[in-house]
Amino acid sequence: RDKLLGVHPTSVSKYTPTKSNTWKCLDGSKELPWSAVNDDYCDCEDGSDEPGTSACSNSQFWCQNAGHIGSYIPSSRVGDGLCEADCCDGSDEQPGVCPNRCKEIGEAYRANRDAELKIQKTGSKIRSTYIAFAHKEQKRLQEEVKSLAKEIVTKEKEVERLRDIAERTESLSQAALEHKKQSPLYQSLLNHNKALKSLKREYQKHADRERQLGDILGSLRTGYNPNYQDMAVLEAVRGWEELAGLPHINDIKKGGDAEEGGEVTTGEGEKAGEPEDDGLWTKDELDGELEDILGTDYTQLLLDHEEHINAPTGDSVLFKITSYLPDSLLPTYEVWKDNLLEWLERLGIIPEETSGATSESSRAQQNLATATSELNRIKGEKSEAESTIVKIFHPEHFGIEGEWKKMDDECLEYEFGEYTYELCMFREAKQKPKNGGSTFSLGRFKSWNTDARPGSPEYYSKQYYKHGARCWNGPERSVVVLWTCGTQNAVTSVAELEKCEYQYTATSPALCLPPGAGDNGNGKNREEL
Amino acid sequence: FKAHDFKTCSQSGFCRRGRALAKRSLETQSWQSPYSIDPSTISIVDGQAVFKAGVKSSLYPDINFGLEVRVQEDGAVRVRMDEVGGLHKRYDEAASWSLIADPKISQSIQWKAGKKDIRAVYGSKKDIGVVITYEPLQITLSRGGKDQVVLNGRGLLHMEHFRKKEEAPAVEATPTPEGGEEQVVVKADNPGAWFEGAEEDALWEETWGQWTDSKPKGPESLSIDISFPNHGVVYGIPQHATRLALPTTTGENAFFSDPYRLYNADVFEHLASSPVSLYGSIPLMHAHSEESTVAVFDLVASETWIDVSHSSDKSTETHWISESGILDLFILPGPDPDAVFAQYAKLTGTAPLPAAFGLGYHQCRWNYVSSEDVRTVQKRFDEENIPVDVLWLDIEYAVDHEYFMWNEKTFPDPVEMVNDVAATGRKMVVIVDPHLKRDSNYPAFTAAQDLKVLVKPKSGEGEYEGWCWPGSSSWVDFFNPAAWDWWKSVFKPYQLEGGSWSWTKSTEDVHIWNDMNEPSVFNGPEITMPKDNIHYGGWEHRDIHNINGMLYSNLTYQAVAARSDPPKRPFVLTRAFYAGSQRFGAMWTGDNMGTWEHMAVGIKMVLANSIGGFSFAGSDVGGFFGNPEPEMLVRWYQVGAMAPFFRAHAHIDTKRREPYLLASPYKDIVYGILRLRYSMLPVWYTAFRETTVTGRPILRPQYVVFPKDKNGFDIDDQYFIGSSGLLVKPVTEKDVTETTVYFSDDQVYYDYFTFATYNGKGSHVKVPAALHQLPLFIRGGSIVSTRERPRRASSLMKYDPFTLRVALSKDGEAKGDLYLDDGETYNHQKGEYVWREFVAAKKTRNSLRISSHDLGSLKPTEAVGDSSLTTYNPKNSYAKTLDEKDVRVEKILVLGLKGNPKSVKVEGTGEDLAFEFMPAMTRAASTLVIKDPRAKITDDWTVLIQY
Known part of the structure; x- marks a missing residue:
């Protein structure tokens, strides 16, 4: 047997006999006859006397793999009758067992590596555009912050001015309005409104409870764990299906009858059958129009009512006379009429036009409210922009170079089985049934790979989305996304490896470092012979 | 454990009647069995040790029973009794499914008739005697003048004859008492009341919970007492989660209150100490003392309850109550455990040599979710250089739980996936359960429907429908021979001539797991089939229940073997089993829980199975339910590696726990255990060879190896592996750094790893047992062969x-x-x-x-x-x-x-x-x-x- 079989070229010098034809274990622990080297019997504790056999379980075998990359394999794979891809020259097996496949394996390897390199190159170009984008974003956001700051100053002044107006008009009109609000009609209206609101609240509460119950039963139906072999659960599911008019879940063929149509609404069929007497509202009308009614501005209504009641005054001869007068007399008539009206009002013959003042006050209030909320919106925008600026180059957010900023809130989709899996970057992962039914949150963005150093490529190779919807009888759903370099942002697979724990694989150019950078380039410098 | 899902004895009519009978016998001073032999009907078959006679019950003089007692070549005694000329026929086919052949009857042993009895004396020392006493009927086997086994010694024999419903004596209807406490009201017009009780109790239709059992043939139960007057301990009758030496169920201070039950059942989260029936049944009981070991094998397939009590330290009384079937009982004379194993093996056969990979490490989970997942798991094992032989797929591979039918979304390339696994010398095991989804597009279901081989409901017409994993399902009736060839054809991994459906999307590297074959029926009584369902030949499900699971794995085993030409050894894992199941592969102890108690009782259950002839057994490593902490998982690997069948499995709701996911130091300890298992494969394989010939178990508890050492009779937490001389005591407790091992004989024992020596001679010795230390010893006088080179799979060694x-x-x-x-x-x-x-x-x-x-x-x-x-x-x-x-x-x-x-x-x-x-x-x-x-x-x- 070749004494140097399995020895790495740089260690060849260590495998030479002494003059007395002995040899020392590499750890120096034992001196052996030279014949003990590679004699298929393990003598040395460190396994160094058997580089070319499987005798020492702690040893390694060096495959030269001429034409490809040299490689170590564990000694346990030497002489096991299998041809290893890592030992394409077949030197780990008896002659004749494994043909030398280094040429083809090497070629395939290089082709594969070239392809990967190409992807990496293309990806890294895209990545640099992402980085540029991040810088541009930063600049844009900084500009935005600046202009928003200016806008805030202007808006603040505007708000001040409007507040002033509002306060003044308010004090004028408040007293008159209060008087009118004492009218029995208005009070009764308010009572009706209160009753309606209460009814609506109750109705809403019940509808919510019903929906929640439906959701619970719905997820029981789709997600119940038949492993518990619990016929009581099965009974509940069947009962619900009957009530909700659904086919049995086990009878549904994927892609078959497109049942599970949308939201599950209990007893919809029954309601449709009810007679619509006395012009009562339907459920749809209730849902759609009740809100409008309850949203009525009663003060405005009161003011409008005043105008309506007093309208005939405006329609009297005095107001309509203009149509009979020649155009030349009109200016004189207007002056006269104004004077007359003023007198009539003073004498109490026609009521004073107080209504105008009241609505003016509410209009002033409205203007103030609009302006204030506008101001708050701008302030919010500014602080969001500011915090985004911080995140852009933060290692725990969009990466040291901001390379992930481009994908902020981008949503990727992947279809698998009966579901579409959605991944909204840095936001939330979701599972949407293709045939309708409830969408489940699989978790919200939690962190990158906390086992790695922030900023390192490994750090960005994993993303956690946690605290999704809780599973029936199980944990909260969660997702681990395994990222690799690719020319596209895409989810490439989804698997539920453990119950309610999903693993996505995904590619993104954001992970494509330029070849040569990081640890990606080292491979090609390895022993290629 | 959902107690309300399963009956207690008091909720089962015939068990209630049987126990009441035993109770009356204790309360009655001069109790005597009403059964006796009519001497005028005795016949002895010429040149054969076969005794035949008519038996009468004094209660029913018009009813005829036939008794047959045969002495076999090996000295075992077979006792058969049936009703003759009854209204119906009792089920008498259990032997044809369980036994390997009709046992050979002795040509040399002679019956010698006396006035009151007939006897046969035999054995090399002429020290064995079988005596059949005529009145009352009693059968006794003795050795050297000491009674070993006595049938009907307590007079509890009762074979309920078939009757017409209106024949029932007029008794005022009283409500069925709860809890089985019966009011004994002796009626003048019921002269048998002293024996049968004054009232009819659940003879006919019987309701329990929402289920009503129609019992169309009425009462047909069978009660018999079996005593071991000179044996203080009994073992066997798996499957129960109990100590190996069976605790008492009746008498003073009974450990359990209910009898041991044999009625194959899918028991969810079963208890770690209980006499309730579990997934399989082997009605074989060893009775043991320092002087001798004997056994009884009660070949009955219906629901059976067994009471155990001791009238003294030296004797054991048992009472067997079965719902239906003939009496077909074997007395195995021993005189030692090895002789009993041989005698039992002659009846039900031995385990065949397993496919070698079956002894490697099996990695299972409910579920590896996709072919990519399977590849990744295999890759992780290879990256860590740890051995595994088989990757398993549970029910989620099958679309809609239609077995054979891959979910193409998750397993788009099943054949390629299997080939990728096989490329490293490994295999896959895929689950195929016996329930078939009632789906007109499911070829396995439609074929069974066309062949008309589905189990029928009580009407005997149409197809029984029950609920299981896929929803509404039906079950193939494997008692119907028309199902056999079809089932064997289904597993062919190639297109069949004639175009009928076969599993083309599989290869010869796919082996099979049969689960749920009790059968498990989610909406059935006690999570199984109604007893009045009808099987082939018109038999009711009650008659064949305990055999049902064995027949399924039998046919699957044949089907997998028949895939290749020449055939290759199949691997089939079954959950339900019966006497004889050892011939068809491996079993596991079912859905255990991730607790220390379950880990400990799992060892005892595997030992009990070994005694029952079914050696190829193991428990789910890690526990099926729950998330074991790393320490527990390590200990569980130590337990698993020292069992014949070594599989890690986990419920779908658990966290993943493949060995490579463990942290240091647990991971390295588990790797060491896996390598130890692989190095010992020659030991396991050699032990299997022995059992294929002798029937001696692979795992041997203390009493089997040292039958004369009384101190070892109760020990069931340490055992020997085959004849290798290896003794192991797995630790099944938390925070342990040392444990006590019992060394029975005057011999030196060597620590397998450190070569530390211990001297035996009946000593309980403290040995180190920290987490990384498995207490494994070599008995002095042994030579153990191992293969120490770690490989990725056994086939590479x-x-x-x-x-x-x-x-x-x-x-x-x-x-x-x-x-x-x-x-x-x-x-x-x-x-x-x-x-x-x-x-x-x-x-x-x-x-x-x-x-x-x-x-x-x-x-x-x-x-x-x-x-x-x-x-x-x-x-x-x-x-x-x-x-x-x-x-x-x-x-x-x-x-x-x-x-x-x-x-x-x-x-x-x-x-x-x-x-x-x-x-x-x-x-x-x-x-x-x-x-x-x-x-x-x-x-x-x-x-x-x-x-």
Whole structure:
């Protein structure tokens, strides 16, 4: 047997006999006859006397793999009758067992590596555009912050001015309005409104409870764990299906009858059958129009009512006379009429036009409210922009170079089985049934790979989305996304490896470092012979 | 455990009646069995030890029973009784499914009739006697004047005859009492009330929970008492989660309140100590004492309850109550455990040699979710360089749980996936359950429907529908021969001629897991089929229930073997089983829980199974339910690696727990355990060879190895592995750093790893047992053969060299054997194997000879089971292959040599061998390591040590 079989070229010098034809274990622990080297019997504790056999379980075998990359394999794979891809020259097996496949394996390897390199190159170009984008974003956001700051100053002044107006008009009109609000009609209206609101609240509460119950039963139906072999659960599911008019879940063929149509609404069929007497509202009308009614501005209504009641005054001869007068007399008539009206009002013959003042006050209030909320919106925008600026180059957010900023809130989709899996970057992962039914949150963005150093490529190779919807009888759903370099942002697979724990694989150019950078380039410098 | 899903004895009409009968017998002063033999009807078959006679019950003079007692060639006694000319026929076909052949009846043993009894005396010392007493009927087997087994000694024999419903005596309807406490109201018009009770109790239709059992044939239960007047301990009747030495169920301070039940059932989260029935039933019970071991085998397939009590420390009384079927009972006379194993093996057969990969490590989970997942798991094992032989797929591979039908979304390339696994010398096991989804597009269902081989409902018309994993399902009735050829054709991995459906998307590397074959029916009574369902031949499900699961794995086993030509050994794992199931593969203890208690009881359950002839057994490593902490998982791997069937499995709701996911130091400890298992594969395989021939179990509890040592009778947490001399005591408790091992005999025991020595002689010895330490010992006098090179799969080890551990006895000698064959085909039955014995014997006062010789030539008829060879050719082609591949002994380790070796030579050539010697130290044996003795495994050789 070749004494140097399995020895790495740089260690060849260590495998030479002494003059007395002995040899020392590499750890120096034992001196052996030279014949003990590679004699298929393990003598040395460190396994160094058997580089070319499987005798020492702690040893390694060096495959030269001429034409490809040299490689170590564990000694346990030497002489096991299998041809290893890592030992394409077949030197780990008896002659004749494994043909030398280094040429083809090497070629395939290089082709594969070239392809990967190409992807990496293309990806890294895209990545640099992402980085540029991040810088541009930063600049844009900084500009935005600046202009928003200016806008805030202007808006603040505007708000001040409007507040002033509002306060003044308010004090004028408040007293008159209060008087009118004492009218029995208005009070009764308010009572009706209160009753309606209460009814609506109750109705809403019940509808919510019903929906929640439906959701619970719905997820029981789709997600119940038949492993518990619990016929009581099965009974509940069947009962619900009957009530909700659904086919049995086990009878549904994927892609078959497109049942599970949308939201599950209990007893919809029954309601449709009810007679619509006395012009009562339907459920749809209730849902759609009740809100409008309850949203009525009663003060405005009161003011409008005043105008309506007093309208005939405006329609009297005095107001309509203009149509009979020649155009030349009109200016004189207007002056006269104004004077007359003023007198009539003073004498109490026609009521004073107080209504105008009241609505003016509410209009002033409205203007103030609009302006204030506008101001708050701008302030919010500014602080969001500011915090985004911080995140852009933060290692725990969009990466040291901001390379992930481009994908902020981008949503990727992947279809698998009966579901579409959605991944909204840095936001939330979701599972949407293709045939309708409830969408489940699989978790919200939690962190990158906390086992790695922030900023390192490994750090960005994993993303956690946690605290999704809780599973029936199980944990909260969660997702681990395994990222690799690719020319596209895409989810490439989804698997539920453990119950309610999903693993996505995904590619993104954001992970494509330029070849040569990081640890990606080292491979090609390895022993290629 | 959902107690309300399963009946107690008091909720089962016939059990309630049986127990009430026993209770009355205790309360009645002059109780005497009403059954007796009519001497005028006795007939003895000429030249055969067959006794036949009519039996009458004084309660029903018009009813006729027939009794037949046969003494078999091996001295076992078979007792059969049936009703003659009854309204219906009792089920009498259990033997045809369970026994391998009609047992041979002795031609030499003679019955000798007396006035009151008839007897046969036999045995080499003429010390065995069978006495049949006429009135009352009683059958006694004795040895050396001591009663061993007595049937009907307590007068509890009762075979309920078939009757018409209106025939029932007029008794006022009283509500069925809860809890089985019966009011005894003796009615004048019921003269049998002293025996049967005053009232009819659940003779006909019987309701339990939402289910009503129509019981169309009315009462047909069978009660019999079996006493062992000179045996203080009984073992067996698996499957129950109990101690090996069966605790009592009746009498004062009974440990359990209900009888042991045999009624195959899918019990969710079963208890760790309970007499409730579990997934399988083997109605075989050993009775044991320092003087003798005997056994009874009650060949009945219906629901059976067994009460156990001790009237003294030295005696055991049992009471067997079955729902239907004839009496067909075997008395196995022993006189020791090995003889009982042989006698039982003659009846139900032995385990065949398993496919070698079946002894490797099995990695399972409910579920590996996709073919990519499977590949990734395999890759992780390879990256970590740890061995695994089989990757498993549970029910989620099958679309809609239609077995055979791959979910194409998750398993788009099943054949390629299997081939990728097989490329590293591994196999896959895929689950196929007996329930078929009622789906007109499911070829397995439609074929069974077309063949009309589905189990029928009580009407006997149409198809029974029940609920299981796929929803509404039906079950193939494998009692129907029309199902057999079809089932065998389904597993063919190629297109069948004629175009009927077969599993083309599989390969010969796919083996099968049969689960849920009790059968499990989610909406059925006790999670199984209604008892009044109808099987082939018109038999009710109640008649065949306990056999049902065995028949399914039997047919699957045949189907998998028949895939290839010439056939290859199949691997089939079954959950349900019966007496005889050992012939059809492996079993596991079912859905255990991830608790220390379940880990501990799992060992006892596997031991009980071993006693029941079903050695190829194991528990789910890690526990099926729950997430075991790392320490528990490590201990569980130690338990699993020391069981014949070694599989890790986990419920779908658990976290993943493949060994490579463990952190340090747990991971390395588990890797070490896996490597230990692989190094010991020759030990396991050799132990299997032995069981194929002798029926002796692979795992041997203390009483089996040392039947005369009373102190070992209750020990069921340590055991020997085959005849290897290896004794193991797995730790099944938390936070343990040492444990106590019992060494029975006056012999030295060596720690397998450290060579520390312990002296036996009935001592309980503390041994180190920290988490990384498995208490494993070699008994002095043994030679253990191992293969120490770690490989990725067992198939990659077949030409690896051997290491011999020569553990010298107190007298300085040792021996052991090693059996090898291709592990795959049936060529071993044609003599293609190697069977060697290694012997270390003193030549002179100061020299030791270690030699290897051929056992195949010496004992060709005893080499392998199912072989009729009378000669052996040491130059068979398998042996030649080993010779050509230079398969050899690479190292001999001699433990306990007394004296410093001066030379180690090959005898004959005189060639000097290199060796190293480490003298004995306090409590550690001397170790002599002989390097490469130039010893081919197929050659005779001798090494001479001078000291």
